Amino acid sequence: MSSTRDIDALIEMMAKLPGLGPRSARRAVLHLIRKRALQLTPLADLMQTVAATARECVNCGNVGTADVCDICTSEKRANGEICVVEDVADLWAMERAGVFKGRYHVLGGTLSALDAIGPQELRIPRLIDRVSSEGITEVILALNATIDGQTTAHYIADRLEGQVRLTSLAQGVPIGGELDYLDDGTISAAMRARKAL
Amino acid sequence: MSSTRDIDALIEMMAKLPGLGPRSARRAVLHLIRKRALQLTPLADLMQTVAATARECVNCGNVGTADVCDICTSEKRANGEICVVEDVADLWAMERAGVFKGRYHVLGGTLSALDAIGPQELRIPRLIDRVSSEGITEVILALNATIDGQTTAHYIADRLEGQVRLTSLAQGVPIGGELDYLDDGTISAAMRARKAL
Numbered sequence: 112m113s114s115t116r117d118i119d120a121l122i123e124m125m126a127k128l129p130g131l132g133p134r135s136a137r138r139a140v141l142h143l144i145r146k147r148a149l150q151l152t153p154l155a156d157l158m159q160t161v162a163a164t165a166r167e168c169v170n171c172g173n174v175g176t177a178d179v180c181d182i183c184t185s186e187k188r189a190n191g192e193i194c195v196v197e198d199v200a201d202l203w204a205m206e207r208a209g210v211f212k213g214r215y216h217v218l219g220g221t222l223s224a225l226d227a228i229g230p231q232e233l234r235i236p237r238l239i240d241r242v243s244s245e246g247i248t249e250v251i252l253a254l255n256a257t258i259d260g261q262t263t264a265h266y267i268a269d270r271l272e273g274q275v276r277l278t279s280l281a282q283g284v285p286i287g288g289e290l291d292y293l294d295d296g297t298i299s300a301a302m303r304a305r306k307a308l
Numbered sequence: 309m310s311s312t313r314d315i316d317a318l319i320e321m322m323a324k325l326p327g328l329g330p331r332s333a334r335r336a337v338l339h340l341i342r343k344r345a346l347q348l349t350p351l352a353d354l355m356q357t358v359a360a361t362a363r364e365c366v367n368c369g370n371v372g373t374a375d376v377c378d379i380c381t382s383e384k385r386a387n388g389e390i391c392v393v394e395d396v397a398d399l400w401a402m403e404r405a406g407v408f409k410g411r412y413h414v415l416g417g418t419l420s421a422l423d424a425i426g427p428q429e430l431r432i433p434r435l436i437d438r439v440s441s442e443g444i445t446e447v448i449l450a451l452n453a454t455i456d457g458q459t460t461a462h463y464i465a466d467r468l469e470g471q472v473r474l475t476s477l478a479q480g481v482p483i484g485g486e487l488d489y490l491d492d493g494t495i496s497a498a499m500r501a502r503k504a505l
């Protein structure tokens with residue numbers, strides 16, 4: 112069907128997005144075609160705008176529309192504390208929780224021998240620079256509780272040892288979590304870190 | 309964060325697509341921003357093209373880029389048979405199976421008293437017209453095996469009774485299906501329609 116070439120190409124591109132597959136891409140594209148004036152055109156316009164303006168913050172790696180992001184330039188944020196995360200999505204999750212008022216540093220991944228990702232491939236050298244140049248007193252390692260995440264946290268902790276206070280997020284039972292559904296590792300960690308009532 | 313307004317708006321629009329939610333929209337948008345030159349710009353361009361060219365076929369309701377779709381105009385397709393489906397996605401599913409070589413008719417939904425969708429809201433009058441004007445001999449009702457789908461099939465069958473041969477898709481055990489995972493209705497239908505070996 113030659114005249115549906117563009118539609119097929121659009122489905123194929125959408126299907127490659129994380130979280131989507133061929134079936135959900137077809138559904139999404141059909142939905143957009145049905146509402147093309149109200150949704151497809153505005154969505155395409157917005158994508159053009161974002162493609163033209165979005166960039167990574169040269170300081171922390173957050174995503175924004177300026178060379179240095181809002182969080183790095185904000186005067187309302189506390190200086191002296193950096194929260195290190197793997198990915199911008201993790202930074203957004205921290206911001207939704209609204210519990211941290213310092214600055215961030217987005218590594219852009221984790222160390223991985225298998226994928227040949229060393230400190231230079233991440234923003235680790237830049238983090239080391241920031242810790243001395245910005246007068247940082249505490250680095251919170253908010254990396255994922257995976258093998259690669261924890262390896263990366265250990266590497267950074269080694270590099271910064273003695274220069275700043277190093278902390279990591281507490282591990283334990285998630286709020287609302289049921290013990291029966293938790294893995295053994297989480298239960299062990301929560302037990303070891305038990306608190307007096 | 310004012311300077312991420314467009315990014316937030318893009319996430320919000322993507323989150324409204326069927327099959328996506330806030331979390332998968334955030335992941336998809338971050339992925340697109342990371343690959344903005346290679347993926348976000350081409351995707352936006354393609355969406356603009358599709359928004360400008362895609363339209364519903366005036367004859368059968370299929371989606372394409374011409375007023376009358378490829379399937380309706382194709383000389384390779386058999387005349388005389390119309391396969392009636394609820395949605396363009398169903399038409400695509402039939403085409404992937406590659407087993408039907410006639411024409412299609414996309415209703416655009418099912419009759420639903422609850423949602424006040426009557427025959428006029430669907431393409432049912434146009435189907436009745438086509439059956440007489442195109443010299444149709446068989447109408448295959450390939451509607452979903454849901455209450456609304458079957459109600460619609462019965463309504464169409466009533467309207468076309470005596471004019472054409474009316475058929476519907478066989479019901480039974482899906483290929484590769486395990487009895488243990490099938491609902492009672494499917495097993496009953498398969499049992500009633502059992503075949504001699």
